[in-house]
Amino acid sequence: MIFTRKRFQLCILILPLVTGCSSLLSQQALQTAYYSLEGTPLKTQLGNKSNMINDLPTLIVNSPKATAGFDTRRMMYTRSQHQLEYFARSEWVDTPSHMLQPLIVSAVEKTHSFGAVIPKLPATRTNLRLESEILSLLQDFSTEPSTIRFTFRATIINNATGQVIALREFHEAVTSQSDDPIGGAKAANVAVNNTLEKLGLFCAEIAANWKH
Numbered sequence: 001m002i003f004t005r006k007r008f009q010l011c012i013l014i015l016p017l018v019t020g021c022s023s024l025l026s027q028q029a030l031q032t033a034y035y036s037l038e039g040t041p042l043k044t045q046l047g048n049k050s051n052m053i054n055d056l057p058t059l060i061v062n063s064p065k066a067t068a069g070f071d072t073r074r075m076m077y078t079r080s081q082h083q084l085e086y087f088a089r090s091e092w093v094d095t096p097s098h099m100l101q102p103l104i105v106s107a108v109e110k111t112h113s114f115g116a117v118i119p120k121l122p123a124t125r126t127n128l129r130l131e132s133e134i135l136s137l138l139q140d141f142s143t144e145p146s147t148i149r150f151t152f153r154a155t156i157i158n159n160a161t162g163q164v165i166a167l168r169e170f171h172e173a174v175t176s177q178s179d180d181p182i183g184g185a186k187a188a189n190v191a192v193n194n195t196l197e198k199l200g201l202f203c204a205e206i207a208a209n210w211k212h
Contacts (some may be wrong), residue, residue, distance in 0.1 A: 032089045035075070035185035037099040039106055040193050056115035057210040058126040059203065060159070061105050063119070064097040064152075066134040071095060075181055077139040077146075084138065090181035096137055100192070104132065107196040113207035127210065128165070129157045130203065135169070137191075139176065139184035146176045148187035152195050156206050166206050170195045 070076065073095055074086040092099065101119060108130070109117045118124060135151040150172045156165045172191035176183035 030089065032091055033181065034091055034093045035181065035188075036093045037096060037103065037189060037192050039103040039196065040189075056113065057128050057207050058116040059108060059114045059118075059128045059130055059207075060121075060124055060126040061101060061108065061117060061119055061130045062132070063101045064104070064132040064134055066095065066097045067136070070134050070137055071097060075139070075184065076137065077141055077184070079141045081142070087181050097134055100132075100134070103192070103196055104130070104199065107200045108203045111200045111204040111207075113204040126159055128206070129159050131155045131157060137188065139181075139187075141179065144179075146179045146184065148172075148174045148176060148184055148191050150174075150188065150191035150195060152199075154199055154202060156203065166202070168202050170198050 065071070069084060072086075073091045073093070075090045075092060076084055076086055078084055105117055105119055108114065116126070118126070132152065132154045135153055137150050138148070140147045140149050150170075152170045152172075153167070154170070155167045157163065158165055172194050174187040174191045174194070176187040
């Protein structure tokens with residue numbers, strides 16, 4: 001009888017521990033995972049460093065905009081055409097548009113095609129302005145394996161006249177290494193960096209033809 005009572009007391013002591021561990025594991029499983037867009041070293045090195053800075057145009061890079069539904073930290077995916085969904089517990093650390101601006105500045109700077117490349121600042125005067133927009137950034141599960149699709153539009157404007165000098169859309173499709181948000185985030189970084197490479201070339205092309 002004494003043995004039975006001790007065993008019963010031991011079970012009562014263990015039960016809260018088991019319940020506590022189960023609760024902790026559940027909370028960990030429900031935690032949101034965060035991912036970022038990061039730049040990688042670019043191959044683009046076009047400009048002649050011996051060029052006089054005064055001979056090169058200056059460029060201001062405004063923060064990219066995002067089309068409806070994509071101006072959010074939530075990571076988006078699709079399983080069928082025209083239907084967009086969000087992952088429940090996977091997010092970007094910031095909106096893709098905010099993460100992209102410093103990456104764009106760095107990518108264009110590395111072309112050495114401009115006298116200055118700066119983010120938007122009050123009362124800043126430059127020759128040219130780069131406006132851009134994220135048209136889509138999502139993981140497409142209608143293919144096997146899934147594919148990250150990134151569409152980005154860039155517009156270069158003459159600041160003095162407000163005239164659009166050039167406009168280009170960039171489309172990237174990168175196969176994900178795994179059909180989950182981790183694989184999607186990795187593929188998204190590849191898609192973004194491929195676009196930045198092409199964007200740098202696009203901007204350098206405009207700078208080469210620039211006339212004061």
